Amino acid sequence: MGTVEVRVTAARKGYGHGSAARPVLKGLDLEVERGEFLVLVGPSGSGKSTLLRALAGLEHLDAGRIERPADAGTDRPAIGVVFQQPLLMPWLTVRQNIHFGGRYRFNHKRFDIAAADALLERFGLAAVADARPDQLSGGQAQRTAVARAVAVQPRMLLLDEPFSALDPATRNALQDWLRDLVAQLGLTVVLVTHDVDEALYLGDRIALLDGSGQVAAEWANTPPRERADLADLPTRAELLARYATDVPRRSNLPQETR
Numbered sequence: 001m002g003t004v005e006v007r008v009t010a011a012r013k014g015y016g017h018g019s020a021a022r023p024v025l026k027g028l029d030l031e032v033e034r035g036e037f038l039v040l041v042g043p044s045g046s047g048k049s050t051l052l053r054a055l056a057g058l059e060h061l062d063a064g065r066i067e068r069p070a071d072a073g074t075d076r077p078a079i080g081v082v083f084q085q086p087l088l089m090p091w092l093t094v095r096q097n098i099h100f101g102g103r104y105r106f107n108h109k110r111f112d113i114a115a116a117d118a119l120l121e122r123f124g125l126a127a128v129a130d131a132r133p134d135q136l137s138g139g140q141a142q143r144t145a146v147a148r149a150v151a152v153q154p155r156m157l158l159l160d161e162p163f164s165a166l167d168p169a170t171r172n173a174l175q176d177w178l179r180d181l182v183a184q185l186g187l188t189v190v191l192v193t194h195d196v197d198e199a200l201y202l203g204d205r206i207a208l209l210d211g212s213g214q215v216a217a218e219w220a221n222t223p224p225r226e227r228a229d230l231a232d233l234p235t236r237a238e239l240l241a242r243y244a245t246d247v248p249r250r251s252n253l254p255q256e257t258r
């Protein structure tokens, strides 16, 4: 067992009140090791995004605790977050978007602009550095979002279905790209995905949220180098079988609690 980067203990979180109260996390425990690539899978409504937002500090737990990497001073955040939509600032160029976190959220005098600019090259975005988000392909936009997240040199990257809105070819290309990037930067990653093959292709470990409000099962995984190998993995059949659980959807909730 390596160094624990994040420890979630007895996490409880629900939404709504009274008869509409809906617990989502029910005493969930989870540990993520430093440098590990953990993938959270599970059906819609099982609480994957809620857990990720809590890990990011964007959501408060009702009970339980999360110990996560502390920010090193005020200038360097420990965590970068990327969502399904790139959420770029439409009035800023790609380069300005990548600078955004460093310039505006932290001590801008210590933000390393040269290092952030080097990401343009590394992420294949140099040719569109001065373009606005509406001029980008989906893949370019999402690479910009990841570049913005890593420009502030976080220790951990939290990704909530970052590639699910992309076409399959672009998704595959970005999975390869992400895998190389994470290995080079030595980041700890927690990725939420619906895609079992994506989980098996990328994850060092896969955790299943099945709607019970807890981690229902975990699998150690040695990611295959070839996509063709995915189909034969025993874990794949097991995961798909466990995945079939039906969890009530968000649309069942009263409108005002959404």
Ligand SMILES: Nc1ncnc2c1ncn2[C@@H]1O[C@H](COP(=O)(O)OP(=O)(O)OP(=O)(O)O)[C@@H](O)[C@H]1O
Residues within 6 Å of the ligand: 015, 016, 024, 042, 043, 044, 045, 046, 047, 048, 049, 050, 051, 194, 248, 249, 250, 251, 253, 257, 258
């Ligand atoms: N802000 C909110 N207000 C009320 N209910 C919410 C809120 N966010 C999530 N929920 C509810 O909590 C439950 C878990 O949602 P969450 O988005 O965490 O699940 P998920 O596993 O990520 O689902 P999906 O895969 O569809 O994104 C769902 O039933 C959802 O309706």
